[in-house]
Amino acid sequence: MTFTDLPLFSKAFLRREGHMRNSKNTSKTFFKEKSARHIVIWKGKLLFEFKKSKPTLLLLNNVSTIFKGLYSIFLGELDGKYLFLWDISKSGKVRGSQEFLGTFNDTEKNSHEDLPKGSYFCDLRSLLPFLSEVDASICASAKGIAEWQRVTKFCTNCGEKLIKESFGWEKSCKNCKKKQFPRIDPVVIMLVKKGNKILLGRSHQWPKKMLSCLAGFVEPGESLEEAAKREVFEESGIKTHNIKYITNQPWPFPSSLMIGCTSEAQNVKIKVDHNELEDAIWVSREKVFRILSGSDNSFFVARKGAIARFLIEKWVEGLI
Numbered sequence: 232m233t234f235t236d237l238p239l240f241s242k243a244f245l246r247r248e249g250h251m252r253n254s255k256n257t258s259k260t261f262f263k264e265k266s267a268r269h270i271v272i273w274k275g276k277l278l279f280e281f282k283k284s285k286p287t288l289l290l291l292n293n294v295s296t297i298f299k300g301l302y303s304i305f306l307g308e309l310d311g312k313y314l315f316l317w318d319i320s321k322s323g324k325v326r327g328s329q330e331f332l333g334t335f336n337d338t339e340k341n342s343h344e345d346l347p348k349g350s351y352f353c354d355l356r357s358l359l360p361f362l363s364e365v366d367a368s369i370c371a372s373a374k375g376i377a378e379w380q381r382v383t384k385f386c387t388n389c390g391e392k393l394i395k396e397s398f399g400w401e402k403s404c405k406n407c408k409k410k411q412f413p414r415i416d417p418v419v420i421m422l423v424k425k426g427n428k429i430l431l432g433r434s435h436q437w438p439k440k441m442l443s444c445l446a447g448f449v450e451p452g453e454s455l456e457e458a459a460k461r462e463v464f465e466e467s468g469i470k471t472h473n474i475k476y477i478t479n480q481p482w483p484f485p486s487s488l489m490i491g492c493t494s495e496a497q498n499v500k501i502k503v504d505h506n507e508l509e510d511a512i513w514v515s516r517e518k519v520f521r522i523l524s525g526s527d528n529s530f531f532v533a534r535k536g537a538i539a540r541f542l543i544e545k546w547v548e549g550l551i
């Protein structure tokens with residue numbers, strides 16, 4: 232089945248020009264071009280402006296003085312513009328609450344006194360339903376790479392401190408010379424079907440009343456199909472078969488690639504592993520339809536833009 236629409240982040244708009252990242256001279260040339268644009272991130276939140284209350288990723292024309300002493304990352308080219316990313320997480324001049332920083336529901340807009348008026352650092356997750364596909368795609372790369380840069384400080388081979396050259400994505404070890412590249416963690420996310428019902432569950436840390444598809448990390452030496460079967464069985468006691476790949480979605484929270492599948496349940500009795508899940512239930516197509524249309528508020532599902540929402544909607548439409 233091919234879809235005319237896809238989950239957010241799935242279409243690429245950026246020409247990554249990966250071979251240019253570590254060619255210092257090339258990146259420097261781009262950097263000096265008039266068409267260079269600068270994206271800013273602070274503690275995982277990207278800088279947006281709001282046009283008629285619609286969020287737009289802010290592309291600065293000039294290098295701000297607040298970037299002094301920081302490394303920049305060359306993200307790629309978009310419509311003739313060369314995009315560079317700056318992480319100013321250490322700047323102390325950010326206004327607004329940090330209480331919900333890094334949580335599931337950070338709706339705070341943080342401003343910076345040296346950045347343009349009307350620009351705000353916003354949590355990508357909270358903006359998902361409102362972003363253009365182009366902005367979303369750039370944000371996914373920017374957020375993913377910034378987070379990897381933040382947490383990857385030491386060599387995984389010898390433990391020495393890693394060094395990074397400006398513009399590049401990778402880091403390298405001065406001691407053993409091993410290079411480290413941004414990593415992606417594959418996650419299977421399953422729409423488990425049984426007749427007219429699907430299996431939905433909720434994690435302990437999710438907002439109240441939220442339910443979604445079951446998901447889990449693929450382990451070393453495991454195929455996607457086996458991971459899909461194992462995760463569902465471990466979390467809910469439901470055995471599955473007939474696993475079908477549907478679509479996938481880069482999910483930079485912080486570094487997952489979500490692989491969306493459907494499967495058929497072979498039993499109905501749920502046995503929740505409460506270490507993994509708070510609850511899991513079977514929900515009928517009619518009920519899910521009412522939830523999606525807003526006429527039933529007994530629970531809600533993942534936000535528009537997320538692959539879980541995509542899978543659920545396509546099932547309600549009878550397409551998968």
Ligand SMILES: [Zn+2]
Nearest residue numbers: 386389404407
């Ligand atoms: Zn090393």
